[in-house]
Amino acid sequence: MAQDKQFSIRAATPEDAAALISLIQELAIFEKYPDGPEINEDILANDLRRHACYAFIAFHGEELAGMTLYYLGYSTWQGQYIHLEDLYVRPQFRGNGLGKKLIKAVAKVAYENNYKRLNLNVLEWNQNARNLYSSLNAIDLTKEEGWLVYRFNEKGIETLARDD
Template sequence: MVGYSLYFFTYSTWKGRSVFMEDLYVMPEYRGKGIGKGLLSKVAQVGKEKQCVRLQFSVLDWNTPSLDFYITKGAQDLTASEGWHSLRFSGEALDKLASEAPED
């Protein structure tokens, strides 16, 4: 194995079915050989076959090589263009939130 992509399907109430790419990784010694582009294209192809209207994913702000790679392929940076923020509950905050759920 030289790389992988992990993805799953989601649904947008405004747009419909989407594919979310959780991870795309190519071993460093194999980068620059088109493997990442091939993996990304394959995820897009699977999404289109499943009638997805978009492919979404996140990139850490310090990962400029990956961010640049996706932008050159036509990805739109939603943080800059639409002001979306990625949020998370974990640890104690998730525990507290879950404990406040109403009883069934």
Template sequence: MKCIILYDCFRHMMTDFKDEDVKIRPAVKEDCYVIRSLIQELADYEKMPEGPKITAEDLIRDGFGDNKFFYSHVAEVGSKIVGFCLFFYTYSTWEGKVVHMEDLYVQPEYRSRGVGTKLWKSIITAALEINCSRCNFQVLDWNKPSIKYYKRQGAVDLSAAEGWLMFRMNRKEMETFVSKT
């Protein structure tokens, strides 16, 4: 009984929309201010509120300038952007073209309603159209709902399956490394 009451209360707080109300489209540079705001929401959710250092202007330059570093799709309900995905293409010396999903985020009140799935499918569809062999992405180890979701869709945890570890070298370490004689 308590579960039903809690669900009923929560259901009334959820934004009401139909599947056909969700529109996925490529982002345009005017969306970058909203995307930057959503990036901050994602960072807050990931318990890293001080993480994002980029600005909307950086997104405009790097995603819509002469030398594109990324692509992005947004999810709209009505005229409101409620989620985004950011991705880029890379290359595997073993398998060729690869798409890397950097971020996929949907605002909490729109989750578990298929919006994230539509965004992810938009990336996968774009990748398949240019003959990519795989989609790479990372998930934080504590984000169990996302891990379960991705595994249900056929994704493989490479750390567990193949022993791959992800490394990062930040700018300071990069500069130190190249300055060594």
């Protein structure tokens, strides 16, 4: 664990795509998906360029320490909001408040743009992340409101699109 709590966080640019992909791969392994993401550096760089997603990247000195990736969504109840897709802090930098700092960077974007919510998903077994979110007053929507998350994967989308 890094003893020094000095981290720098900045908005990621398309030129950071390779670094972000490396962190996303580490996150995939941590989440027990070792095959990793299906996107590559070029796709992510293009998505950042066209504002399909946004990211913050963190450094400890010159060393890559973590990141968060988010995108805008829309609620018919409250309008635009932020969905925090990924938050990852490398193991050697955990326990120093970097996860909180990265979430705060995204929350600041939401606040400055008057977005009324910041949504995220967390794996049930990831108790450390759940504890972090709870400590920051995030609401467990499964517990409090009964919301469950569903997904149509690529095959499901194709089946629906072709079914007449």
